[in-house]
Amino acid sequence: MSYLSLSEQDKKDMLAAVGVGSVEELFCCIPEDVRLKRDLRLPAALTELELVRTMEGLGRKNAYPGSLSFLGGGAYEHFVPTVVDYLSSRGEFVSPYTPYQPEVSQGTLQVIFEFQTLICQLAGLDIANASLYDGSTGAAEAVLMTQRLTGRPKVLMARTVHPQYREVVRTYIKNVGIELEEIPYGRDGRIDAGALGRALDERTAAVVFQSPNYFGVVEDAKALSESAHGRKALSVALVAEALSLALLEAPGRLGVDIVTGEAQSFGVPLSYGGPYLGFMACRKEFLRQLPGRIAGQTKDVDGRRGFVLTLATREQHIRREKATSNICTNQALCALRAAIFLETMGRRGLRELAWQNAQKAAYAAGRLAAVRGVQRTFSGPFFNEFVIGLPKPWAEVDTGLRAKGLVGGLGLAADYPELGEAVLVCVTELKTKADIDRLAAGVEEVLS
Amino acid sequence: MIKEIREPLVFELSSPGKRAGRLPALDVPEDPKALAGAALREDIADFPEVSEPEVVRHFTRLSQKNYCVDLGLYPLGSCTMKYNPKINERLAALPAFSATHPHAPDDLVQGNLELLKRLEGLLCEITGLEAFTLHPAAGAHGELVGMMMIRAALEARGDARKLVLIPDSAHGTNPSSAHICGYGVKEIKSNERGTIDLDSLEKEMTGDVAALMVTNPNTLGVFESDIVRIAEIVHDKGGLLYMDGANMNALTGIVRPGDMGVDVLHLNLHKTFSTPHGGGGPGAGPVGVHGDLVRHLPVPVVVEKDGHYALDFDRPGSVGRVRGYFGQFSVLVRALCYILSLGPKGVREIAEYAVLNANYIRKGLEGHYHLKYATPSMHECVFSDKLQKEHGVSNLDIAKRLIDFGLHPPTMSFPLIVHGALMIEPTETESKRDLDLFIEAMRTIAREAREEPEALKAAPHVTYVRRLDEVAAAKTPVLRWEKKA
Numbered sequence: 001m002s003y004l005s006l007s008e009q010d011k012k013d014m015l016a017a018v019g020v021g022s023v024e025e026l027f028c029c030i031p032e033d034v035r036l037k038r039d040l041r042l043p044a045a046l047t048e049l050e051l052v053r054t055m056e057g058l059g060r061k062n063a064y065p066g067s068l069s070f071l072g073g074g075a076y077e078h079f080v081p082t083v084v085d086y087l088s089s090r091g092e093f094v095s096p097y098t099p100y101q102p103e104v105s106q107g108t109l110q111v112i113f114e115f116q117t118l119i120c121q122l123a124g125l126d127i128a129n130a131s132l133y134d135g136s137t138g139a140a141e142a143v144l145m146t147q148r149l150t151g152r153p154k155v156l157m158a159r160t161v162h163p164q165y166r167e168v169v170r171t172y173i174k175n176v177g178i179e180l181e182e183i184p185y186g187r188d189g190r191i192d193a194g195a196l197g198r199a200l201d202e203r204t205a206a207v208v209f210q211s212p213n214y215f216g217v218v219e220d221a222k223a224l225s226e227s228a229h230g231r232k233a234l235s236v237a238l239v240a241e242a243l244s245l246a247l248l249e250a251p252g253r254l255g256v257d258i259v260t261g262e263a264q265s266f267g268v269p270l271s272y273g274g275p276y277l278g279f280m281a282c283r284k285e286f287l288r289q290l291p292g293r294i295a296g297q298t299k300d301v302d303g304r305r306g307f308v309l310t311l312a313t314r315e316q317h318i319r320r321e322k323a324t325s326n327i328c329t330n331q332a333l334c335a336l337r338a339a340i341f342l343e344t345m346g347r348r349g350l351r352e353l354a355w356q357n358a359q360k361a362a363y364a365a366g367r368l369a370a371v372r373g374v375q376r377t378f379s380g381p382f383f384n385e386f387v388i389g390l391p392k393p394w395a396e397v398d399t400g401l402r403a404k405g406l407v408g409g410l411g412l413a414a415d416y417p418e419l420g421e422a423v424l425v426c427v428t429e430l431k432t433k434a435d436i437d438r439l440a441a442g443v444e445e446v447l448s
Numbered sequence: 449m450i451k452e453i454r455e456p457l458v459f460e461l462s463s464p465g466k467r468a469g470r471l472p473a474l475d476v477p478e479d480p481k482a483l484a485g486a487a488l489r490e491d492i493a494d495f496p497e498v499s500e501p502e503v504v505r506h507f508t509r510l511s512q513k514n515y516c517v518d519l520g521l522y523p524l525g526s527c528t529m530k531y532n533p534k535i536n537e538r539l540a541a542l543p544a545f546s547a548t549h550p551h552a553p554d555d556l557v558q559g560n561l562e563l564l565k566r567l568e569g570l571l572c573e574i575t576g577l578e579a580f581t582l583h584p585a586a587g588a589h590g591e592l593v594g595m596m597m598i599r600a601a602l603e604a605r606g607d608a609r610k611l612v613l614i615p616d617s618a619h620g621t622n623p624s625s626a627h628i629c630g631y632g633v634k635e636i637k638s639n640e641r642g643t644i645d646l647d648s649l650e651k652e653m654t655g656d657v658a659a660l661m662v663t664n665p666n667t668l669g670v671f672e673s674d675i676v677r678i679a680e681i682v683h684d685k686g687g688l689l690y691m692d693g694a695n696m697n698a699l700t701g702i703v704r705p706g707d708m709g710v711d712v713l714h715l716n717l718h719k720t721f722s723t724p725h726g727g728g729g730p731g732a733g734p735v736g737v738h739g740d741l742v743r744h745l746p747v748p749v750v751v752e753k754d755g756h757y758a759l760d761f762d763r764p765g766s767v768g769r770v771r772g773y774f775g776q777f778s779v780l781v782r783a784l785c786y787i788l789s790l791g792p793k794g795v796r797e798i799a800e801y802a803v804l805n806a807n808y809i810r811k812g813l814e815g816h817y818h819l820k821y822a823t824p825s826m827h828e829c830v831f832s833d834k835l836q837k838e839h840g841v842s843n844l845d846i847a848k849r850l851i852d853f854g855l856h857p858p859t860m861s862f863p864l865i866v867h868g869a870l871m872i873e874p875t876e877t878e879s880k881r882d883l884d885l886f887i888e889a890m891r892t893i894a895r896e897a898r899e900e901p902e903a904l905k906a907a908p909h910v911t912y913v914r915r916l917d918e919v920a921a922a923k924t925p926v927l928r929w930e931k932k933a
Contacts, residue, residue, distance in 0.1 A: 001789040003531050003722075004801055005879035014808045014880060023800045026807055027702055029671045029824050034708040040701050041573050045791025048535050055785060059544025061559030064552040071549045074772060081469045083503055089537065091518030092511035097527050098728035100861070102918075103911040104515035104851055108727035111510060114458055117928040121495055127927045130728070133585035136772035144628075164772045171746075171768035175599060175630030218486035249487035262772075269541075272560050273550030273773025274585070275730030287925065293728065298921035301906075304454065306913035310921040316588070316624035317861055321633045326624035329586040329718065333726030343458050344503050345469040347495035356474055358483050363476035381486040398553075410551050433475040 001047055068435055069407035070364075072385040072426020073214065074135065074162050074240045075273060076265045079353070079429060084267040084340045093336055098293070098329065102308045108332065109307035112295035115339045122242070123259040123281040124250025129292035130309075131331040132278030135240050135262025139165040139208070140172035141291045141325055142260045142280065146206035146234045147178055148289050148324070154179045154203045156233075158191045160213035162240050163415040169208075178205075189217035189378025189387070191224060200231045210238040210261075211251070214415075215424065216361075216385035217378055218248060225255030234258060242266055242279070244383045246354035258282040267341030268334050277334040288314060291325030353429055357384035360436065361427040367440035368425065373447055377422050385426035387412065387419070392447060394421050400446030406439060455509045458496045459929045468500035494931050513912045514727070515856050521882045523809075525828045525859035525871025526619065526667055528697045528719035528802075533789065536722070536782040545781055550773035554758045561757030564774065565750045567784045568734075574787075574795060575693075575713055576706025577736035581745045583775040587694055590714030590733025591625035591661070593746060596767040597737060598659050598688045598712060599629055600744040604765065609658035609687070615644050617668055617863040622661045622692060631658060638865055642668040642821035644678060653685045659712075663692040664705070667863040667871070668821055669806065669828035671698070679709025688712065688741075696720040697875065698803055698827035701796025705736075712737050720798070721783040732779040746770045801876035802827040805883060809872055812887035816894040820866050828873035832866050841897040841904050843868040848915065849896065849907035853889040 006014070011023075020026060027035070046054060069077070087093070092107060099105030099112075112130045119128035132138045139162075143155050155173075157166060159182045166182070173180060181199055186192045191209055200207070207228040211219035225235035237251040239261030245251075251259045260280040264270075268277050282290060288311075296310035316323040345353060361384040369376050373391030390397055394411040401408040409425040416422065427436060498506070515522070522529035540546070548557050568580040584590035595612070602608045612626040615636045623633040634652055639645040643666065653660070660682045665671045672678060682689045691710040697720045699705075705713045717723050718731030725731065737745065743765035751760045759774075787795065803826050810819070810829035818834035833843040847857030847870075859871040874883060896904055908914060 001533070002794055002797065003533060003877045004797060005877060005882075006801060006804075007880075010880040011804070014804055018804070018807045018811050020807075023804055026800075026803045026824070026826075029673050029826075030703050031673060031676060031708075034676060035703050036576075036701065036707070039792040040795055042570060042790075042792045042795060043788060045794050046788050048789075051535060051785055051789055052539065054788060055539045055542065055781075056544070058559040058563050059542050061562060062544050062548055062557050064549065064556040065543055065547040067556065069549060069552070071551045073551055075550050077547075077549065079469070079471065081500075083468070083500060085541075087504065087507040087511070090508070090511045092514045092516050093507075094537070094724045094726055095517040095532055096514050096727045097522065097524055097529055097725045099514075100524075100859075101515070101847065101851065101857055102916050103848065103908050103913055104856065105513075105727070106912050107510040107512065107514035110455070110457070110513070111507075111727075113927075113929070117457075117459065118495070120928045121492055133589060133730075134772050136769075137585065137589070162772070164769060167769035168771060171596070171770055172628070174768070175596070176628065177630075218483070220487075222487065246492060247483070247488060249489045253489075254487060269546040269778070270549050271540075271546045272548045272552075272557065272777040273775070274771075275776040275779060276772070287927075294925075294927055296921040297926040298917045300913040300916045302914055304913055306916045308916050308918050308921050310918065310925060310927075313922070315620075317620035319624070320620045321623035321627035323620070323624045323627075326588040326592055326621050326628055327586070328588045328621050329716075329725070329729040329731045331585075331730045332728030333724075334730060336727065340503065340507055343468075343496045343498060343506070344500065346467040346497045347492055348497070349467045349469040349471070350495070351492065352471055353469075356471060359474055359478060360476055362479040362482035366479070381483050383483070383486075402553075407549075407552065407556070429471060436476070 001045060067405055067407045070409045070425050070427060070439060071407055073410045073424050074262060075270055076241055077270055077428055077430055078265050080267050081344045083344055084337055087340050088337045099309060102306060106306060109295050111336050111339050113297060113307050115335045116295060118339060118342045119279050119281050122245040124252030125259060125281040126284035127287055128279060128281035129290055129294050131335045132280055132292055133331060134276040134278045136165045136168035138260035138278035138280055139238050140169045142236050142258050143169050143173060145289050145291060146236060149286060150205040150234065152203050152205035153177060154181060155205050156181050156183050156199050156207050158183050158209040160185045160215055161210040161238060162214050165238060188380035189215045190219050190380050196227055200227060200233065202231060204231055204233040206234040206236045208236040210240060212241055212244050212383040215378055215387045216382040217380035218383060221251050221254040221256055241383060243354050243357060246350045247358060263338050266338035268337050275331055275334055277331050277338055289324055292327050293330060356429040360431055361386060364425065364427040364436045367436060368443060371440060371444045371447060377419060384428055385424055387422050387424050390421040390423060394423055397446050401442050404442045406442050408439060457929050458498060458506055459494060461498050461502055462496040464497055466497045466499050468503055520855060521874060521878055521886050522856045523858050523872045523874050525873040526694055528873060528875055530722055530875035531877035532722055532724040533786060536785040539785050540778040540781040546778065558757055561750050563784060564780060565752055565757060567780055570787050571734060571736060574700060575736050576704030577713060578738035579742045579745060580734050580736045582734045582780055583746050583770050584733035584735055585771055585776050586729060586731045587714060587716040587733040588621040588625055590735045591621055592628055593770050594690055594712040594714050594735045595626055595629040597741050597744040598690060600767050601741050602658055610656045612658055613652055613660045617666050617865050618663055619667060619862060641823045642670045643672050646674055646677060649678060649681055653681050653687060655685060657687050659688045659690045661690040661692060663694060665695045665698045665826040668830045669825045670821060670823045671826050675708045694719060695827060698799055700799045702799045706738060711741060717779055717783040722786045723779045723782040730776050730779055732776040798876050805874040805876060805878055808883055809874055809887060813890055816891050828871060830866050831870040833868035836897040837868065839897050839901040841901045843870050845904040845907065846893050849893045849904050850889055851908040852910055855886055855889055
């Protein structure tokens with residue numbers, strides 16, 4: 001397939017206009033000895049039909065979509081209303097660049113402005129940016145931001161934060177002189193408040209926790225924020241399951257200063273981990289340190305309302321090495337999907353969606369804990385996922401469940417060896433009672 | 449009487465009780481104790497309530513207020529706004545890929561892993577590098593990851609060094625990425641050709657310098673002809689050569705960065721490899737490396753053994769994890785589709801016709817606009833508003849007037865070394881007719897600048913909004929809707 005639009009005659013005419021005899025001549029400034037003197041060793045070009053066959057063939061090598069899966073842990077399978085795909089695949093949304101020319105980008109800019117507002121409403125905070133890459137890089141950006149805001153060198157991070165988020169934060173801070181101290185959890189699956197109190201000192205920039213945390217347990221954001229503020233440190237909440245914000249008290253109203261996380265749940269497909277949708281909201285006094293693009297409202301010369309990218313003096317194209325972040329391209333199309341999703345579900349629909357998640361997860365936890373030898377590992381309240389302990393090795397149970405077409409959950413042994421044979425089970429609104437009963441029966445059979 | 453109908457914000461359309469999305473009734477027994485002990489909210493204050501037809505009309509109307517590649521030429525220099533093949537959208541959305549969970553066990557996602565491995569291999573061949581990481585989420589993220597690998601390699605040799613050299617023509621993300629990696633930044637001046645001045649480079653390239661970050665062709669659209677010598681100078685002092693591949697569209701199939709001494713390269717799949725820009729992302733910024741840098745690739749790495757694919761986390765030299773899961777997967781699917789569609793000849797034609805189209809525009813505008821550097825252009829050409837400034841017309845006025853003609857303006861915010869820049873990159877997918885229309889529009893504007901400059905300053909005249917007050921937007925920020933008290 002070729003996507004060129006020049007006829008042979010066009011090429012001749014254009015070469016003549018440019019004043020060269022061949023396309024080759026246009027590359028005269030590339031030294032002869034480094035040029036590639038052969039064809040690239042790539043597979044022969046495919047027509048559309050051949051490409052479809054090839055890609056469908058690769059797709060058939062994936063066995064996952066046919067399974068009944070209870071995987072969560074930072075990526076969630078949720079209902080996506082048809083209008084989300086329908087509207088977000090319009091070329092006018094898919095094929096523009098970043099809205100640098102506001103007069104011809106009001107669609108994208110107004111969508112970003114609406115997205116920022118929706119995120120603020122959910123987070124209970126004053127301002128939000130246009131998006132970040134994902135939850136993990138959002139966590140890293142938040143940590144860098146707290147250091148800029150406080151000038152302090154140490155960040156306390158809960159061990160119940162998504163293990164991959166913690167790894168990404170470590171990668172980001174390695175070269176900029178921030179220390180990271182991990183705070184353990186207690187029997188309820190929440191941060192160990194005593195350990196946190198001992199670690200907090202005047203060198204602490206922020207307390208960073210996730211809620212619901214990686215175990216699905218809802219942290220006490222109010223108490224954590226009060227502890228942080230008691231030492232003049234910032235309170236940062238990570239949210240990996242953004243849907244929980246519809247039901248749980250808004251972090252901003254519990255004293256959290258910065259909320260960042262992953263909004264994949266809002267209409268963005270699982271797609272093996274990406275692209276996803278990082279978001280960040282904070283108090284307005286931190287505006288100058290907020291990373292990423294921001295859309296703002298203004299007026300045109302005729303006094304009509306319009307939107308522009310604003311506060312660019314924080315950004316790399318103006319500030320270069322002094323910018324708040326190096327981010328340029330972000331996740332605009334995913335933010336559009338989220339805006340369509342949230343506006344479609346609306347105030348009542350979104351809350352009902354979240355409520356069904358909590359109810360179904362509670363039912364599943366009850367069903368599984370009734371299986372002999374299985375118990376819930378943590379006593380704390382949970383949203384749509386929870387940890388269970390098994391009397392047999394997870395690898396063995398997993399194999400048994402997979403033979404029944406079930407992916408029962410996510411084994412935690414690699415990330416939390418101290419938990420033994422523990423599994424994180426996620427239940428969203430897409431699982432029916434029959435699906436949950438099938439999982440419980442499957443676990444029972446495999447264990448017996 | 450209404451003067452005109454404006455599209456409201458969704459919050460202004462909202463009225464209590466309306467909704468679109470509906471769920472089946474809860475089919476499990478309700479548990480009143482669910483979430484007991486957690487602080488719950490009673491409501492999401494002022495959250496929108498609209499019907500499905502309202503949602504569809506709202507977003508359809510908003511979409512019509514955007515210019516896009518599907519409508520016409522989008523000559524934003526350095527952004528490579530080429531046509532995005534529609535089949536790639538469909539294939540990336542196949543449930544076989546889009547429904548896979550990132551925590552799925554490797555044996556259930558063999559297709560995904562094979563796809564990733566295949567893309568890595570093709571990118572290696574196109575760039576002449578040894579290995580690729582597909583994790584980075586965008587170009588700037590790729591720069592950061594590339595610089596982290598450089599730092600790790602130098603640390604392994606015993607000295608991470610302190611500085612990174614960056615030409616004054618570079619994109620702003622380069623210094624910003626180097627900074628987050630813990631490096632100081634030193635600027636290298638360009639010479640009269642618009643390329644790196646070898647004498648300055650030799651002077652600045654000391655034992656303190658970790659790397660030179662070079663964009664090639666650079667942001668002037670000029671190929672750094674001394675690239676081999678540049679690599680030697682950097683390597684002789686024990687430094688590494690980083691190439692920003694934002695402009696790889698000029699080189700595909702013609703020359704490979706790995707063959708001209710580049711150690712680390714990032715690509716922008718949303719530029720060279722046609723994945724759509726989506727109004728500001730998602731993109732993807734894979735990074736290629738060779739030699740002793742390979743062991744520093746981020747985790748996880750896809751490995752293949754006897755036809756079975758797996759994710760390898762056990763990489764002792766790795767810089768670590770740089771993003772959750774495995775990169776912008778569906779963007780990677782699109783890029784693979786694109787390369788498979790084009791094949792070896794098609795990939796070479798990208799560069800050939802991107803460069804021909806840019807030179808055709810350059811020729812068409814020479815004499816009408818000032819060209820600061822006479823050096824041959826590759827895939828883009830950078831004019832300036834110097835001639836129009838004599839009539840008080842700036843590059844901004846020119847850009848806004850182009851909008852009146854139904855065209856998108858060029859890039860103006862950089863390179864910083866060209867004052868009043870008009871950086872034009874047509875890409876290879878444009879027709880001669882579209883190029884001619886652009887040239888004609890630009891010539892008309894040049895004439896208008898001489899004859900009726902005041903009219904240009906009021907442009908655009910026919911858009912949904914006219915020039916917006918960006919100063920007020922930054923001075924008194926209104927960054928969200930709020931219910932009127």
